[in-house]
Amino acid sequence: MRRKQYKAAAPITTITNIRRTLWERLGILLKEINYKNHSLYSCRISIHNKNIQGLSIGTNGKGLSYEYALASAHGEFMERLQNQMMIFHFNFACVDSFNRNKQTDFEKELLDRGIALKYYMAPDEVILSSTSAEEIRKIEKRMFTNLSNFYAGRAITLVPYYSVLEEKEVLMPIDLIQALCTSNGMCAGNTPKEAILQGISEILERYVLRLLYQDNITPPTIPLENFHGYDIYHIIESLRLKYNVDFIVKDCSLGKGIPTIGVLVVNEDCTKYNFHLGADPSAVTALERTITEMFQGRTSLEMHDVDVDYQKKIETDPYIRELEFGKTYTKGNGHFPLSILSSMPSYEFNGLNEEWGQSDDMDIKLMVDLLSNMGVDIYVRDVSFLGFPAYSIYIPKLSESRGVFSKANIPDDFSQLFKTVINIEDATKKEIKRLASFISEFPEMSFLFENFNTENFLVKYPVEVSLFFLYLILGDREKSVYYLKKSISLGVNTLSSYGIDPRIFTCMLDILCDEKTKESMTSIYGQRVYTQSLQSINNPFVLFSHTSCFDCGNCSVKGKCNLFTLIDILKSLENQYISNIPDQKKLKEVFGGVNAECLHNI
Structure with a gap:
C-alpha cells in the first residue's frame, strides 16, 4: 500500500531550505506554535517580524512526528506564498489602476517608495477584453461555465496553465478560478511530482x-x-x-x-x-x-x-x-x-x-487515467518562482467549492467586496448590502477579507458583531436586532475581550426594540451609556473600528495599519517572480506525455 518513500527529502532538509529562502529573498522570519495529542503532532507557523505578527499570516501543518508536522506547515507556507494567497494581491496597488488625472496621497506614496506593483496577478498575465468572443468561448468550453455571469463586461486577467491532456499551454482566468475554488488544488512539495500528486489528491x-x-x-x-x-x-x-x-x-x-x-x-x-x-x-x-x-x-x-x-x-x-x-x-x-x-x-x-x-511516476499515470476516465482535463500552473516546487491545479467540475449546491451568490467581482470592507464609510448602501448578504450567507468565508491591520471591523470583531454593524448602517432594524442578539449571546467576557462594552450592546437592544422608556434606560445603564448607545445607533461609525482607505490622513486607525508593509512584501515577491518566471511548457516533462486514448474520454 505504500512501497515508495514517504517524502523525497528529510523533513529537516525541507524546513531548512524553506527558511533560508524566506530570509535571504524576502527577509521573513517565522514563529512556531506546536500541539501534541497522543502520537499526533500539529503546528502553526506565521510571519513574526516586520511588525505584522498581529495579522497571524501563516499556515498549519500536521504529521506523525514533530518534524513532519513542521515540514508540512512550511510546505503549505510556500504553496500559499508562491500562489499569492498568503498575502492577497491588492489590485489597487497596481500602477495600472491609478487615477492618471488625480493621484491619491496613497498612490503617490507607493510611487515615492518604489513599491507600486506592475502586475495584477503575475508577470506572465494577459488582460483580455470581455468582448474577445473567440478566446472566451475556448475558456468557457474548458471550464464548463459562462464567463459573462462573472465578468459582466469587465476585463479578464488570464495566466498560462498547462493542459495535461492537450499537452500544451492554455490561458485561464486566474481570479475566477480562485473565486470558485479558493486554495483548493494549490500545492507544494520537495519535487514537482510529489507536489502535484498532493494537489490532485486534495482536489479529489x-x-x-x-x-x-x-x-x-x-x-x-x-x-x-x-x-x-x-x-x-x-x-x-x-x-x-x-x-x-x-x-x-x-x-x-x-x-x-x-x-x-x-x-x-x-x-x-x-x-x-x-x-x-x-x-x-x-x-x-x-x-x-x-x-x-x-x-x-x-x-x-x-x-x-x-x-x-x-x-x-x-x-x-x-x-x-x-x-x-x-x-x-x-x-x-x-x-x-x-x-x-x-x-x-x-x-x-x-x-x-x-x-x-x-x-510517483506510476501514481501520476494512475491519476491521469482516473481523471480522464471521469471525463475531465487537468490544468496545472507552475508558480515555483522562489525555487521550491509549487503549483496551482484546476480540474473543471471537481475543483469548485463555492455555490456547488444552492448556486447562491457567488460574487462576480471579489475585489469590489474587498473595497467595500476597507472603505465602508464611503460605500453605497447597495455595496454594503451586497457585502452583508455575502457574509451572512457564507460566514466561514469572511477570512477572505482579513486585510492589512487588526483594527478593521471584519478582522477585529466576530462575524455576528460585523453583521450587526453592517445592518445598522443600512438601517435594517429587523436584521440589526437579530445580529445584535446573536452578538450579546457570545457572552460578557467574549465581548469585553474585543473591546466592546456589553452594557452598550444591551442598551442598544433596548433602544432598537423600543420596549423601555428613556427614563428607565437612563436609570438602568446611566446617562453616559445611554447617550453613547443612542449616538452609535444614529452613527455606527462612532462605535465600530474601521479603515478609511485611501484617505490615509483622516483614517482613525492609521497608526495600526500595515498596508505599506504588506505591499512592500508583495513588491519583493513580484521582483522575484519577474526574475524567475516558470516555463509552463516544461510541465510536459513531469507528466511524460499523455496516452492519446485519454483524450477520447473528454
Whole structure:
C-alpha cells in the first residue's frame, strides 16, 4: 500500500531550505506554535517580524512526528506564498489602476517608495477584453461555465496553465478560478511530482466530500486489519482505548477508484460522532492524513452530538447542506448528512488497489487515467518562482467549492467586496448590502477579507458583531436586532475581550426594540451609556473600528495599519517572480506525455 518513500527529502532538509529562502529573498522570519495529542503532532507557523505578527499570516501543518508536522506547515507556507494567497494581491496597488488625472496621497506614496506593483496577478498575465468572443468561448468550453455571469463586461486577467491532456499551454482566468475554488488544488512539495500528486489528491478529497453531501452517500467499511503492521494501526487502537470510542475506517472511493479514505468516530451509545477524509495514492498515507487532520490544532478529540432531525434536513435542504458543507470544507467542523451514520453502504468495498503507492511516476499515470476516465482535463500552473516546487491545479467540475449546491451568490467581482470592507464609510448602501448578504450567507468565508491591520471591523470583531454593524448602517432594524442578539449571546467576557462594552450592546437592544422608556434606560445603564448607545445607533461609525482607505490622513486607525508593509512584501515577491518566471511548457516533462486514448474520454 505504500512501497515508495514517504517524502523525497528529510523533513529537516525541507524546513531548512524553506527558511533560508524566506530570509535571504524576502527577509521573513517565522514563529512556531506546536500541539501534541497522543502520537499526533500539529503546528502553526506565521510571519513574526516586520511588525505584522498581529495579522497571524501563516499556515498549519500536521504529521506523525514533530518534524513532519513542521515540514508540512512550511510546505503549505510556500504553496500559499508562491500562489499569492498568503498575502492577497491588492489590485489597487497596481500602477495600472491609478487615477492618471488625480493621484491619491496613497498612490503617490507607493510611487515615492518604489513599491507600486506592475502586475495584477503575475508577470506572465494577459488582460483580455470581455468582448474577445473567440478566446472566451475556448475558456468557457474548458471550464464548463459562462464567463459573462462573472465578468459582466469587465476585463479578464488570464495566466498560462498547462493542459495535461492537450499537452500544451492554455490561458485561464486566474481570479475566477480562485473565486470558485479558493486554495483548493494549490500545492507544494520537495519535487514537482510529489507536489502535484498532493494537489490532485486534495482536489479529489474535497470532491468526494462534496458528493457525500450532495448524494447522501454511505461509504462501506474497510476492516482495520488491512492496515496491520503500520504505525497508524497501533495509533488508532490506542486512541480507541483512550477515548472509549470506535474508529471505523471507510472506503470513500465512491466505487470509482478514487484513492480516498474516511474515518467515522462514534461513541459507545452512538450519540456522538465525527467524520474526516484523507486522500492519497497510498491508502496508508490517506489514513494517516485523516487521523492527523482530526487532531490538527486540537488537544483532544472533538465530536458532534448526533442530531437526527437536523442531519435529515442536510439531506434535503440545499441551503443547510451548503452551510454545513462550507463549515466542513473550511474548518472541518460541520455536521454531515444522516447518511454518513447509516449501516447500509451505497456500494461495496472490493479491497484496496495495490497498484497505487509504488512510485510517483506510476501514481501520476494512475491519476491521469482516473481523471480522464471521469471525463475531465487537468490544468496545472507552475508558480515555483522562489525555487521550491509549487503549483496551482484546476480540474473543471471537481475543483469548485463555492455555490456547488444552492448556486447562491457567488460574487462576480471579489475585489469590489474587498473595497467595500476597507472603505465602508464611503460605500453605497447597495455595496454594503451586497457585502452583508455575502457574509451572512457564507460566514466561514469572511477570512477572505482579513486585510492589512487588526483594527478593521471584519478582522477585529466576530462575524455576528460585523453583521450587526453592517445592518445598522443600512438601517435594517429587523436584521440589526437579530445580529445584535446573536452578538450579546457570545457572552460578557467574549465581548469585553474585543473591546466592546456589553452594557452598550444591551442598551442598544433596548433602544432598537423600543420596549423601555428613556427614563428607565437612563436609570438602568446611566446617562453616559445611554447617550453613547443612542449616538452609535444614529452613527455606527462612532462605535465600530474601521479603515478609511485611501484617505490615509483622516483614517482613525492609521497608526495600526500595515498596508505599506504588506505591499512592500508583495513588491519583493513580484521582483522575484519577474526574475524567475516558470516555463509552463516544461510541465510536459513531469507528466511524460499523455496516452492519446485519454483524450477520447473528454
